Amino acid sequence: xxxxxxxxxxxxxxxxxxxxxxxxxxxxxxxPGPTLEVNNGxxxxxxxxKMRMHGVRQITTAWADGPEFITQCPxxxxxxxxxxxxxxxxxxxxxxxxxxxxxxxxxxxxxxIRPKVGDSYxxxxxxxxxxxxxxxxxxxNPLDVIREAMRTGGAPNVSDAYTINxxxxxxxxxxxxxxxxxxxxxxxxxxxxxINAALNQQLFFSIAxxxxxxxxxxxxxxxxxxxxxxxxxxxxxxxxxIKADQPPARYYIAARAYASAQGAPFDNTTTTAIxxxxxxxxxxxxxxxxxxMPSLPAFxxxxxxxxxxxxxxxPGKTLVPTKIDDSLFITAGLGLNPCPPTASASTCQAxxxxxFTASMNNVSFVLPSNFSLxxxxxxxxxxxxxxxxxxxxxxxxxxxxxxxxxxxxxxxxTKVYKLKYGAKVQIVIQGTSIFTAENHPIHLxxxxxxxxxxxxxxxxxxxxxxxxxxxxxPLRNTVSLPVNGWAVIRFVADNPGTWIxxxxxxxxxxxxxxxxxxxxxxxxxxxxxQQPPADLPAIPTQDQTKQA
Ligand code: C2O
Numbered sequence: 280x281x282x283x284x285x286x287x288x289x290x291x292x293x294x295x296x297x298x299x300x301x302x303x304x305x306x307x308x309x310x311p312g313p314t315l316e317v318n319n320g321x322x323x324x325x326x327x328x329k330m331r332m333h334g335v336r337q338i339t340t341a342w343a344d345g346p347e348f349i350t351q352c353p354x355x356x357x358x359x360x361x362x363x364x365x366x367x368x369x370x371x372x373x374x375x376x377x378x379x380x381x382x383x384x385x386x387x388x389x390x391x392i393r394p395k396v397g398d399s400y401x402x403x404x405x406x407x408x409x410x411x412x413x414x415x416x417x418x419x420n421p422l423d424v425i426r427e428a429m430r431t432g433g434a435p436n437v438s439d440a441y442t443i444n445x446x447x448x449x450x451x452x453x454x455x456x457x458x459x460x461x462x463x464x465x466x467x468x469x470x471x472x473x474i475n476a477a478l479n480q481q482l483f484f485s486i487a488x489x490x491x492x493x494x495x496x497x498x499x500x501x502x503x504x505x506x507x508x509x510x511x512x513x514x515x516x517x518x519x520x521i522k523a524d525q526p527p528a529r530y531y532i533a534a535r536a537y538a539s540a541q542g543a544p545f546d547n548t549t550t551t552a553i554x555x556x557x558x559x560x561x562x563x564x565x566x567x568x569x570x571x572m573p574s575l576p577a578f579x580x581x582x583x584x585x586x587x588x589x590x591x592x593x594p595g596k597t598l599v600p601t602k603i604d605d606s607l608f609i610t611a612g613l614g615l616n617p618c619p620p621t622a623s624a625s626t627c628q629a630x631x632x633x634x635f636t637a638s639m640n641n642v643s644f645v646l647p648s649n650f651s652l653x654x655x656x657x658x659x660x661x662x663x664x665x666x667x668x669x670x671x672x673x674x675x676x677x678x679x680x681x682x683x684x685x686x687x688x689x690x691x692x693t694k695v696y697k698l699k700y701g702a703k704v705q706i707v708i709q710g711t712s713i714f715t716a717e718n719h720p721i722h723l724x725x726x727x728x729x730x731x732x733x734x735x736x737x738x739x740x741x742x743x744x745x746x747x748x749x750x751x752x753p754l755r756n757t758v759s760l761p762v763n764g765w766a767v768i769r770f771v772a773d774n775p776g777t778w779i780x781x782x783x784x785x786x787x788x789x790x791x792x793x794x795x796x797x798x799x800x801x802x803x804x805x806x807x808x809q810q811p812p813a814d815l816p817a818i819p820t821q822d823q824t825k826q827a
Contacts (some may be wrong), residue, residue, distance in 0.1 A: 432634030493680025512720025
Protein backbone atom coordinates (compact mmCIF):
# COMPACT_ATOMS: atom_id res chain seq x y z
CA UNK A 280 0.00 0.00 0.00
CA UNK A 281 1.12 3.49 -0.78
CA UNK A 282 1.41 5.88 2.09
CA UNK A 283 -1.44 8.33 2.48
CA UNK A 284 0.68 11.37 1.67
CA UNK A 285 1.66 9.98 -1.73
CA UNK A 286 -1.76 8.57 -2.61
CA UNK A 287 -4.42 10.29 -4.66
CA UNK A 288 -6.47 12.77 -2.70
CA UNK A 289 -9.61 14.76 -3.30
CA UNK A 290 -9.11 18.49 -3.22
CA UNK A 291 -10.79 21.67 -4.34
CA UNK A 292 -9.23 22.93 -7.55
CA UNK A 293 -9.90 25.94 -9.76
CA UNK A 294 -11.03 24.76 -13.18
CA UNK A 295 -11.89 27.06 -16.09
CA UNK A 296 -14.54 26.04 -18.64
CA UNK A 297 -16.88 28.13 -20.82
CA UNK A 298 -14.90 31.30 -19.93
CA UNK A 299 -15.62 30.92 -16.22
CA UNK A 300 -13.49 29.66 -13.38
CA UNK A 301 -15.06 27.43 -10.75
CA UNK A 302 -13.72 25.75 -7.65
CA UNK A 303 -14.61 22.08 -7.96
CA UNK A 304 -13.57 18.81 -6.34
CA UNK A 305 -10.85 16.93 -8.20
CA UNK A 306 -8.47 14.05 -7.63
CA UNK A 307 -4.96 15.48 -7.30
CA UNK A 308 -6.05 18.60 -9.17
CA UNK A 309 -6.85 16.58 -12.30
CA UNK A 310 -10.20 16.87 -14.07
CA PRO A 311 -11.23 14.30 -15.11
CA GLY A 312 -9.15 12.11 -12.83
CA PRO A 313 -6.45 9.72 -14.01
CA THR A 314 -7.18 6.64 -16.12
CA LEU A 315 -6.34 3.45 -14.22
CA GLU A 316 -5.02 0.63 -16.37
CA VAL A 317 -5.06 -2.94 -15.12
CA ASN A 318 -5.32 -6.51 -16.36
CA ASN A 319 -8.05 -9.02 -15.66
CA GLY A 320 -6.80 -11.08 -12.71
CA UNK A 321 -4.94 -8.20 -11.09
CA UNK A 322 -5.22 -7.73 -7.41
CA UNK A 323 -5.37 -4.05 -6.54
CA UNK A 324 -4.49 -2.17 -3.42
CA UNK A 325 -5.42 1.43 -3.83
CA UNK A 326 -5.31 4.33 -1.54
CA UNK A 327 -8.12 6.55 -2.62
CA UNK A 328 -10.43 8.91 -0.86
CA LYS A 329 -14.13 8.89 -1.73
CA MET A 330 -13.89 6.39 -4.50
CA ARG A 331 -16.03 3.80 -6.10
CA MET A 332 -15.04 1.36 -8.81
CA HIS A 333 -18.24 1.40 -10.85
CA GLY A 334 -18.94 -2.12 -12.05
CA VAL A 335 -16.06 -3.94 -10.37
CA ARG A 336 -17.78 -6.96 -8.86
CA GLN A 337 -15.87 -6.91 -5.55
CA ILE A 338 -16.42 -10.60 -4.95
CA THR A 339 -16.31 -11.12 -1.16
CA THR A 340 -14.81 -7.62 -0.82
CA ALA A 341 -17.97 -5.53 -0.53
CA TRP A 342 -15.95 -3.38 1.90
CA ALA A 343 -14.17 -1.90 -1.11
CA ASP A 344 -17.35 -1.04 -3.03
CA GLY A 345 -17.38 2.59 -1.91
CA PRO A 346 -20.87 4.09 -1.53
CA GLU A 347 -21.12 6.09 1.68
CA PHE A 348 -23.44 4.64 4.32
CA ILE A 349 -23.95 1.49 2.24
CA THR A 350 -20.61 -0.32 2.54
CA GLN A 351 -18.62 2.14 4.64
CA CYS A 352 -18.92 5.26 6.71
CA PRO A 353 -17.56 8.43 5.10
CA UNK A 354 -13.83 8.93 5.40
CA UNK A 355 -13.26 11.66 7.96
CA UNK A 356 -11.43 14.81 6.86
CA UNK A 357 -7.73 14.02 6.99
CA UNK A 358 -8.49 10.29 7.24
CA UNK A 359 -7.72 7.61 4.70
CA UNK A 360 -8.91 4.22 3.58
CA UNK A 361 -7.17 1.70 1.35
CA UNK A 362 -9.42 -0.22 -1.02
CA UNK A 363 -8.25 -3.82 -1.61
CA UNK A 364 -9.87 -5.96 -4.25
CA UNK A 365 -9.35 -8.21 -7.26
CA UNK A 366 -10.43 -7.74 -10.83
CA UNK A 367 -11.62 -11.17 -11.81
CA UNK A 368 -13.40 -12.24 -14.95
CA UNK A 369 -14.08 -8.71 -16.19
CA UNK A 370 -12.41 -7.27 -19.29
CA UNK A 371 -13.08 -4.05 -21.12
CA UNK A 372 -13.96 -0.69 -19.65
CA UNK A 373 -15.33 0.43 -16.31
CA UNK A 374 -14.76 3.66 -14.45
CA UNK A 375 -14.43 5.07 -10.98
CA UNK A 376 -16.27 7.92 -9.35
CA UNK A 377 -17.08 9.49 -6.01
CA UNK A 378 -20.27 8.09 -4.47
CA UNK A 379 -21.34 10.96 -2.27
CA UNK A 380 -23.90 13.59 -3.27
CA UNK A 381 -22.86 15.23 -6.58
CA UNK A 382 -19.12 15.00 -5.96
CA UNK A 383 -18.90 12.64 -8.91
CA UNK A 384 -19.75 15.50 -11.29
CA UNK A 385 -16.01 16.20 -11.32
CA UNK A 386 -14.45 13.27 -9.43
CA UNK A 387 -14.34 10.44 -11.96
CA UNK A 388 -12.04 8.66 -14.35
CA UNK A 389 -11.70 5.59 -16.55
CA UNK A 390 -10.75 2.07 -15.48
CA UNK A 391 -9.28 0.16 -18.42
CA ILE A 392 -9.16 -3.62 -17.91
CA ARG A 393 -6.98 -5.40 -20.45
CA PRO A 394 -7.05 -9.18 -21.00
CA LYS A 395 -5.28 -11.40 -18.50
CA VAL A 396 -1.54 -11.35 -18.87
CA GLY A 397 -0.78 -13.78 -21.71
CA ASP A 398 -4.35 -13.65 -23.10
CA SER A 399 -5.47 -11.67 -26.12
CA TYR A 400 -8.59 -9.77 -27.13
CA UNK A 401 -11.31 -11.80 -28.85
CA UNK A 402 -10.85 -9.46 -31.83
CA UNK A 403 -7.95 -8.13 -33.88
CA UNK A 404 -5.57 -6.31 -31.59
CA UNK A 405 -6.28 -2.61 -32.04
CA UNK A 406 -3.43 -0.33 -33.08
CA UNK A 407 -4.45 2.34 -30.62
CA UNK A 408 -6.64 2.30 -27.58
CA UNK A 409 -8.31 5.55 -26.47
CA UNK A 410 -10.68 6.54 -23.70
CA UNK A 411 -13.58 8.93 -24.34
CA UNK A 412 -15.34 9.87 -21.09
CA UNK A 413 -18.55 11.84 -21.50
CA UNK A 414 -19.46 14.20 -18.68
CA UNK A 415 -21.51 17.23 -17.72
CA UNK A 416 -20.36 20.68 -16.66
CA UNK A 417 -22.17 23.38 -14.71
CA UNK A 418 -21.28 27.07 -14.52
CA UNK A 419 -21.65 26.66 -10.78
CA ASN A 420 -20.36 24.31 -8.16
CA PRO A 421 -22.42 21.13 -8.71
CA LEU A 422 -22.70 20.65 -4.95
CA ASP A 423 -24.46 24.02 -4.74
CA VAL A 424 -26.76 23.03 -7.62
CA ILE A 425 -28.02 19.92 -5.82
CA ARG A 426 -28.15 21.66 -2.43
CA GLU A 427 -30.40 24.32 -3.93
CA ALA A 428 -32.67 21.69 -5.54
CA MET A 429 -32.96 19.83 -2.24
CA ARG A 430 -33.85 23.08 -0.49
CA THR A 431 -36.51 24.13 -2.98
CA GLY A 432 -37.93 20.66 -3.59
CA GLY A 433 -37.78 21.39 -7.32
CA ALA A 434 -35.61 20.04 -10.13
CA PRO A 435 -31.93 21.07 -10.23
CA ASN A 436 -30.67 23.31 -13.01
CA VAL A 437 -29.60 21.39 -16.09
CA SER A 438 -25.91 21.44 -16.99
CA ASP A 439 -24.32 24.14 -19.16
CA ALA A 440 -22.25 21.78 -21.28
CA TYR A 441 -21.48 18.18 -21.96
CA THR A 442 -17.84 17.26 -22.02
CA ILE A 443 -15.47 14.76 -23.61
CA ASN A 444 -12.52 13.99 -21.34
CA UNK A 445 -13.48 17.08 -19.36
CA UNK A 446 -13.60 19.47 -22.34
CA UNK A 447 -16.80 20.86 -23.88
CA UNK A 448 -15.23 21.22 -27.34
CA UNK A 449 -15.55 23.40 -30.41
CA UNK A 450 -19.23 24.30 -30.28
CA UNK A 451 -19.08 26.08 -26.91
CA UNK A 452 -17.68 29.49 -25.97
CA UNK A 453 -13.99 29.69 -25.08
CA UNK A 454 -13.49 25.96 -25.63
CA UNK A 455 -11.99 25.52 -29.10
CA UNK A 456 -8.34 25.55 -28.20
CA UNK A 457 -8.81 22.83 -25.60
CA UNK A 458 -10.93 20.53 -27.76
CA UNK A 459 -9.78 16.96 -27.19
CA UNK A 460 -7.95 15.24 -30.05
CA UNK A 461 -8.29 11.48 -30.38
CA UNK A 462 -5.58 10.20 -32.71
CA UNK A 463 -6.07 7.21 -35.03
CA UNK A 464 -3.62 5.60 -37.41
CA UNK A 465 -4.76 5.76 -41.01
CA UNK A 466 -5.74 2.35 -42.32
CA UNK A 467 -5.63 0.74 -38.89
CA UNK A 468 -8.23 -0.54 -36.46
CA UNK A 469 -8.53 1.53 -33.31
CA UNK A 470 -10.34 0.76 -30.05
CA UNK A 471 -12.35 3.54 -28.44
CA UNK A 472 -13.69 3.08 -24.94
CA UNK A 473 -16.76 5.27 -24.43
CA ILE A 474 -17.97 5.94 -20.88
CA ASN A 475 -21.06 7.91 -19.90
CA ALA A 476 -20.03 9.67 -16.69
CA ALA A 477 -22.66 12.40 -17.09
CA LEU A 478 -24.56 13.08 -13.90
CA ASN A 479 -28.11 13.14 -15.16
CA GLN A 480 -28.30 12.56 -18.89
CA GLN A 481 -28.45 9.65 -21.31
CA LEU A 482 -26.40 10.50 -24.39
CA PHE A 483 -26.21 9.67 -28.07
CA PHE A 484 -22.70 9.31 -29.45
CA SER A 485 -21.37 9.24 -33.00
CA ILE A 486 -18.23 9.76 -35.08
CA ALA A 487 -18.55 11.42 -38.50
CA UNK A 488 -18.13 9.07 -41.52
CA UNK A 489 -17.14 6.08 -39.40
CA UNK A 490 -18.95 2.90 -38.57
CA UNK A 491 -18.65 1.80 -34.95
CA UNK A 492 -18.26 -1.92 -34.30
CA UNK A 493 -19.42 -2.58 -30.76
CA UNK A 494 -17.28 -5.26 -29.09
CA UNK A 495 -17.87 -4.73 -25.39
CA UNK A 496 -20.05 -3.06 -22.78
CA UNK A 497 -19.70 -2.69 -19.01
CA UNK A 498 -16.50 -4.80 -19.05
CA UNK A 499 -18.05 -7.80 -20.81
CA UNK A 500 -17.46 -8.70 -24.44
CA UNK A 501 -20.46 -8.71 -26.75
CA UNK A 502 -21.15 -10.32 -30.11
CA UNK A 503 -19.78 -7.61 -32.43
CA UNK A 504 -22.32 -5.48 -34.26
CA UNK A 505 -22.01 -2.37 -36.34
CA UNK A 506 -23.85 0.90 -35.85
CA UNK A 507 -23.39 4.58 -36.54
CA UNK A 508 -24.83 5.76 -33.20
CA UNK A 509 -24.38 4.64 -29.60
CA UNK A 510 -26.72 5.50 -26.74
CA UNK A 511 -25.34 5.30 -23.22
CA UNK A 512 -27.10 5.88 -19.94
CA UNK A 513 -25.00 7.28 -17.10
CA UNK A 514 -22.93 4.42 -15.71
CA UNK A 515 -22.73 2.49 -18.97
CA UNK A 516 -19.62 1.92 -21.05
CA UNK A 517 -19.32 0.77 -24.66
CA UNK A 518 -16.14 -0.36 -26.40
CA UNK A 519 -16.07 0.15 -30.16
CA UNK A 520 -13.60 -0.64 -32.91
CA ILE A 521 -13.28 1.84 -35.70
CA LYS A 522 -11.39 1.22 -38.88
CA ALA A 523 -9.63 4.41 -40.00
CA ASP A 524 -10.50 3.78 -43.64
CA GLN A 525 -11.63 7.27 -44.62
CA PRO A 526 -9.55 9.91 -46.39
CA PRO A 527 -6.99 11.14 -43.83
CA ALA A 528 -8.68 14.16 -42.27
CA ARG A 529 -10.33 15.30 -39.06
CA TYR A 530 -13.75 14.02 -38.04
CA TYR A 531 -15.91 15.16 -35.17
CA ILE A 532 -16.72 12.82 -32.33
CA ALA A 533 -19.96 14.17 -30.88
CA ALA A 534 -22.45 13.49 -28.10
CA ARG A 535 -25.74 15.03 -27.11
CA ALA A 536 -28.83 14.23 -25.06
CA TYR A 537 -31.20 11.37 -25.56
CA ALA A 538 -33.99 13.03 -23.62
CA SER A 539 -37.10 10.99 -24.14
CA ALA A 540 -38.83 12.09 -20.94
CA GLN A 541 -41.82 14.18 -21.87
CA GLY A 542 -41.54 17.81 -20.86
CA ALA A 543 -38.58 17.42 -18.50
CA PRO A 544 -35.96 20.14 -19.07
CA PHE A 545 -32.58 19.02 -20.39
CA ASP A 546 -29.31 20.44 -21.65
CA ASN A 547 -29.75 20.57 -25.43
CA THR A 548 -26.13 21.27 -26.38
CA THR A 549 -23.57 19.11 -28.20
CA THR A 550 -20.07 18.24 -27.09
CA THR A 551 -17.34 17.41 -29.57
CA ALA A 552 -13.82 16.07 -29.79
CA ILE A 553 -11.79 15.51 -32.93
CA UNK A 554 -10.79 12.18 -34.43
CA UNK A 555 -7.54 13.00 -36.13
CA UNK A 556 -5.82 10.77 -38.67
CA UNK A 557 -2.11 10.30 -38.23
CA UNK A 558 -0.21 9.66 -41.43
CA UNK A 559 3.47 8.98 -42.22
CA UNK A 560 4.98 7.33 -39.17
CA UNK A 561 8.13 8.68 -37.46
CA UNK A 562 6.95 11.12 -36.41
CA UNK A 563 3.24 10.60 -37.02
CA UNK A 564 1.71 13.86 -38.15
CA UNK A 565 -1.87 14.86 -37.63
CA UNK A 566 -3.86 16.03 -40.61
CA UNK A 567 -5.31 19.47 -40.15
CA UNK A 568 -8.56 20.24 -41.88
CA UNK A 569 -12.00 21.44 -40.93
CA UNK A 570 -13.64 18.49 -39.17
CA UNK A 571 -16.71 16.78 -40.61
CA MET A 572 -19.77 16.72 -38.30
CA PRO A 573 -21.71 13.46 -37.72
CA SER A 574 -25.47 13.52 -37.83
CA LEU A 575 -26.82 12.69 -34.38
CA PRO A 576 -30.40 11.53 -33.78
CA ALA A 577 -32.99 14.00 -32.51
CA PHE A 578 -33.10 14.31 -28.73
CA UNK A 579 -36.31 12.25 -28.55
CA UNK A 580 -35.44 9.57 -31.12
CA UNK A 581 -36.56 6.56 -29.10
CA UNK A 582 -36.51 4.26 -32.15
CA UNK A 583 -32.78 4.73 -32.63
CA UNK A 584 -32.09 4.35 -28.91
CA UNK A 585 -34.15 1.16 -28.69
CA UNK A 586 -32.70 -0.34 -31.87
CA UNK A 587 -29.27 0.19 -30.36
CA UNK A 588 -29.94 -1.09 -26.85
CA UNK A 589 -31.66 -4.24 -28.12
CA UNK A 590 -28.74 -5.14 -30.43
CA UNK A 591 -26.56 -6.48 -27.62
CA UNK A 592 -25.88 -10.22 -27.40
CA UNK A 593 -23.40 -12.24 -25.42
CA PRO A 594 -20.70 -13.69 -27.66
CA GLY A 595 -20.78 -17.29 -26.44
CA LYS A 596 -22.54 -19.58 -24.01
CA THR A 597 -23.98 -17.70 -21.07
CA LEU A 598 -24.74 -18.67 -17.49
CA VAL A 599 -28.15 -17.01 -17.54
CA PRO A 600 -30.36 -18.73 -14.94
CA THR A 601 -33.25 -20.59 -16.53
CA LYS A 602 -35.01 -21.62 -13.31
CA ILE A 603 -35.71 -18.82 -10.84
CA ASP A 604 -35.68 -19.04 -7.03
CA ASP A 605 -36.56 -15.48 -6.17
CA SER A 606 -38.68 -13.31 -8.41
CA LEU A 607 -39.10 -9.59 -7.81
CA PHE A 608 -41.15 -6.92 -9.51
CA ILE A 609 -39.77 -3.48 -8.76
CA THR A 610 -41.28 -0.21 -9.90
CA ALA A 611 -38.98 2.75 -10.43
CA GLY A 612 -40.31 6.23 -10.67
CA LEU A 613 -40.65 9.75 -9.43
CA GLY A 614 -43.25 11.02 -7.03
CA LEU A 615 -44.47 14.19 -5.39
CA ASN A 616 -44.58 14.82 -1.67
CA PRO A 617 -47.22 17.25 -0.52
CA CYS A 618 -45.94 20.26 1.37
CA PRO A 619 -47.15 20.98 4.86
CA PRO A 620 -49.53 23.97 4.75
CA THR A 621 -47.09 26.01 6.82
CA ALA A 622 -44.11 25.43 4.46
CA SER A 623 -42.96 28.45 2.49
CA ALA A 624 -43.68 28.41 -1.24
CA SER A 625 -39.96 28.66 -2.00
CA THR A 626 -39.37 25.19 -0.55
CA CYS A 627 -42.22 23.53 -2.48
CA GLN A 628 -41.26 24.11 -6.08
CA ALA A 629 -42.31 20.82 -7.66
CA UNK A 630 -45.63 20.86 -9.59
CA UNK A 631 -48.71 21.98 -7.61
CA UNK A 632 -46.69 23.18 -4.63
CA UNK A 633 -45.10 19.84 -3.80
CA UNK A 634 -41.57 18.46 -3.45
CA PHE A 635 -40.02 15.90 -5.77
CA THR A 636 -39.36 12.44 -4.46
CA ALA A 637 -38.63 9.06 -6.07
CA SER A 638 -39.00 5.45 -5.08
CA MET A 639 -38.75 1.76 -5.83
CA ASN A 640 -41.91 -0.19 -4.98
CA ASN A 641 -43.18 2.97 -3.41
CA VAL A 642 -40.37 3.09 -0.85
CA SER A 643 -38.19 6.16 -1.06
CA PHE A 644 -34.75 4.98 0.06
CA VAL A 645 -33.22 6.79 3.02
CA LEU A 646 -29.49 6.37 3.68
CA PRO A 647 -28.60 5.66 7.28
CA SER A 648 -26.88 8.68 8.77
CA ASN A 649 -24.37 7.23 11.22
CA PHE A 650 -23.77 3.68 10.10
CA SER A 651 -23.17 1.79 6.93
CA LEU A 652 -25.54 -1.03 6.09
CA UNK A 653 -22.67 -3.46 5.55
CA UNK A 654 -21.15 -2.74 8.95
CA UNK A 655 -24.56 -3.02 10.63
CA UNK A 656 -25.23 -6.30 8.83
CA UNK A 657 -21.79 -7.77 9.50
CA UNK A 658 -21.73 -6.85 13.18
CA UNK A 659 -25.42 -7.53 13.74
CA UNK A 660 -26.23 -3.99 14.85
CA UNK A 661 -30.02 -3.66 15.09
CA UNK A 662 -32.09 -0.65 14.15
CA UNK A 663 -30.07 0.56 11.15
CA UNK A 664 -32.24 -1.04 8.47
CA UNK A 665 -35.26 -3.29 8.12
CA UNK A 666 -35.57 -6.28 5.80
CA UNK A 667 -39.10 -5.62 4.62
CA UNK A 668 -38.46 -4.16 1.17
CA UNK A 669 -41.44 -5.60 -0.71
CA UNK A 670 -40.95 -8.11 -3.56
CA UNK A 671 -43.69 -6.32 -5.47
CA UNK A 672 -45.37 -2.92 -5.40
CA UNK A 673 -48.15 -2.34 -2.87
CA UNK A 674 -50.76 -2.02 -5.62
CA UNK A 675 -50.67 -2.93 -9.27
CA UNK A 676 -51.97 -0.43 -11.77
CA UNK A 677 -51.34 1.02 -15.22
CA UNK A 678 -47.83 2.28 -14.51
CA UNK A 679 -47.53 4.08 -17.80
CA UNK A 680 -50.48 6.37 -17.52
CA UNK A 681 -53.14 6.59 -14.91
CA UNK A 682 -50.97 5.97 -11.88
CA UNK A 683 -52.75 5.39 -8.63
CA UNK A 684 -52.53 8.34 -6.26
CA UNK A 685 -51.29 5.97 -3.59
CA UNK A 686 -48.07 5.72 -5.59
CA UNK A 687 -47.53 9.47 -5.87
CA UNK A 688 -46.43 9.80 -2.28
CA UNK A 689 -44.04 7.02 -1.36
CA UNK A 690 -43.23 5.97 2.16
CA UNK A 691 -39.65 6.54 3.31
CA UNK A 692 -37.38 3.97 4.81
CA THR A 693 -34.07 2.12 4.90
CA LYS A 694 -35.49 -1.18 3.71
CA VAL A 695 -33.40 -3.96 2.19
CA TYR A 696 -34.38 -7.15 0.40
CA LYS A 697 -32.67 -10.31 1.63
CA LEU A 698 -31.40 -12.89 -0.85
CA LYS A 699 -30.05 -16.32 -0.03
CA TYR A 700 -26.54 -17.01 -1.25
CA GLY A 701 -26.72 -18.69 -4.64
CA ALA A 702 -30.36 -17.78 -5.31
CA LYS A 703 -31.23 -17.43 -8.97
CA VAL A 704 -32.90 -14.08 -9.13
CA GLN A 705 -35.16 -12.38 -11.64
CA ILE A 706 -36.13 -8.73 -11.32
CA VAL A 707 -38.72 -7.11 -13.53
CA ILE A 708 -38.01 -3.39 -13.35
CA GLN A 709 -41.04 -1.36 -14.37
CA GLY A 710 -40.85 2.36 -14.95
CA THR A 711 -43.75 4.40 -13.65
CA SER A 712 -45.00 7.73 -14.90
CA ILE A 713 -46.42 9.76 -12.08
CA PHE A 714 -46.70 13.14 -13.76
CA THR A 715 -44.16 12.56 -16.52
CA ALA A 716 -42.46 9.50 -17.95
CA GLU A 717 -38.74 9.55 -17.13
CA ASN A 718 -35.58 7.68 -18.07
CA HIS A 719 -33.93 5.52 -15.44
CA PRO A 720 -30.55 3.91 -16.04
CA ILE A 721 -30.77 1.31 -13.28
CA HIS A 722 -27.43 0.16 -11.87
CA LEU A 723 -26.78 -2.73 -9.48
CA UNK A 724 -23.61 -2.88 -7.40
CA UNK A 725 -21.70 -6.13 -6.88
CA UNK A 726 -23.14 -7.86 -9.93
CA UNK A 727 -23.30 -8.12 -13.65
CA UNK A 728 -26.76 -9.18 -14.74
CA UNK A 729 -28.25 -10.57 -17.91
CA UNK A 730 -30.82 -8.34 -19.58
CA UNK A 731 -33.23 -10.98 -20.87
CA UNK A 732 -35.90 -8.62 -22.19
CA UNK A 733 -37.05 -5.03 -22.36
CA UNK A 734 -40.15 -3.40 -23.74
CA UNK A 735 -42.66 -0.59 -23.60
CA UNK A 736 -45.90 -0.30 -21.66
CA UNK A 737 -46.77 -2.46 -18.69
CA UNK A 738 -44.85 -5.70 -18.30
CA UNK A 739 -47.27 -8.53 -18.95
CA UNK A 740 -46.05 -11.95 -17.79
CA UNK A 741 -48.62 -13.73 -19.95
CA UNK A 742 -47.27 -12.34 -23.21
CA UNK A 743 -43.79 -11.00 -22.42
CA UNK A 744 -42.22 -14.05 -20.76
CA UNK A 745 -42.16 -15.93 -24.06
CA UNK A 746 -39.95 -13.18 -25.51
CA UNK A 747 -37.15 -13.65 -22.98
CA UNK A 748 -33.74 -14.24 -24.49
CA UNK A 749 -32.35 -17.11 -22.43
CA UNK A 750 -29.80 -18.03 -25.10
CA UNK A 751 -27.40 -15.12 -25.50
CA UNK A 752 -28.60 -12.12 -23.46
CA PRO A 753 -26.01 -9.41 -22.80
CA LEU A 754 -24.28 -9.07 -19.44
CA ARG A 755 -24.37 -5.51 -18.08
CA ASN A 756 -24.21 -3.64 -14.79
CA THR A 757 -26.60 -0.85 -15.83
CA VAL A 758 -29.82 -1.15 -17.82
CA SER A 759 -31.43 1.85 -19.46
CA LEU A 760 -35.05 1.38 -18.63
CA PRO A 761 -37.10 2.41 -21.67
CA VAL A 762 -39.28 5.43 -20.96
CA ASN A 763 -42.76 4.15 -20.16
CA GLY A 764 -41.36 0.65 -20.23
CA TRP A 765 -39.71 -2.21 -18.41
CA ALA A 766 -36.68 -4.47 -18.41
CA VAL A 767 -36.10 -7.93 -16.99
CA ILE A 768 -32.76 -8.88 -15.49
CA ARG A 769 -31.45 -12.18 -14.14
CA PHE A 770 -28.41 -13.09 -12.07
CA VAL A 771 -27.18 -15.56 -9.48
CA ALA A 772 -26.77 -14.02 -6.01
CA ASP A 773 -23.22 -15.30 -5.61
CA ASN A 774 -21.60 -12.27 -4.00
CA PRO A 775 -22.37 -11.67 -0.32
CA GLY A 776 -22.84 -8.13 0.92
CA THR A 777 -25.18 -5.15 0.86
CA TRP A 778 -25.55 -3.94 -2.71
CA ILE A 779 -27.32 -0.79 -3.67
CA UNK A 780 -29.44 -0.80 -6.80
CA UNK A 781 -30.22 2.70 -7.96
CA UNK A 782 -31.03 4.99 -10.80
CA UNK A 783 -27.73 6.40 -12.09
CA UNK A 784 -29.26 9.83 -12.72
CA UNK A 785 -27.84 11.35 -9.57
CA UNK A 786 -30.75 13.68 -9.02
CA UNK A 787 -32.97 10.59 -8.73
CA UNK A 788 -30.71 8.93 -6.13
CA UNK A 789 -31.01 11.98 -3.92
CA UNK A 790 -34.79 11.72 -4.19
CA UNK A 791 -34.70 8.07 -3.11
CA UNK A 792 -34.75 6.00 -6.30
CA UNK A 793 -32.80 3.12 -4.79
CA UNK A 794 -33.01 -0.03 -2.77
CA UNK A 795 -30.49 -2.49 -1.34
CA UNK A 796 -30.13 -6.21 -1.94
CA UNK A 797 -28.62 -7.93 1.08
CA UNK A 798 -26.99 -11.17 -0.05
CA UNK A 799 -26.26 -13.55 2.81
CA UNK A 800 -23.07 -15.52 3.17
CA UNK A 801 -22.86 -18.97 1.67
CA UNK A 802 -20.53 -21.76 2.62
CA UNK A 803 -16.80 -21.56 1.93
CA UNK A 804 -14.26 -18.85 1.41
CA UNK A 805 -15.52 -17.73 -2.00
CA UNK A 806 -19.04 -17.42 -0.64
CA UNK A 807 -18.23 -15.50 2.50
CA UNK A 808 -17.79 -11.78 2.99
CA GLN A 809 -14.23 -11.14 4.13
CA GLN A 810 -13.49 -9.53 7.47
CA PRO A 811 -13.58 -5.72 7.34
CA PRO A 812 -10.20 -4.13 6.66
CA ALA A 813 -8.57 -2.63 9.74
CA ASP A 814 -8.63 0.89 8.33
CA LEU A 815 -12.31 0.84 7.31
CA PRO A 816 -13.74 4.17 8.47
CA ALA A 817 -15.00 3.32 11.93
CA ILE A 818 -18.56 3.23 13.07
CA PRO A 819 -18.98 6.38 15.14
CA THR A 820 -18.93 5.86 18.88
CA GLN A 821 -21.99 6.82 20.90
CA ASP A 822 -20.37 10.15 21.67
CA GLN A 823 -19.64 11.00 18.09
CA THR A 824 -23.18 10.00 17.17
CA LYS A 825 -24.50 12.51 19.67
CA GLN A 826 -22.32 15.28 18.30
CA ALA A 827 -23.30 14.57 14.69
CU1 C2O B 1 -21.66 4.23 -10.67
CU2 C2O B 1 -23.78 3.49 -7.29
O1 C2O B 1 -22.72 3.89 -8.95
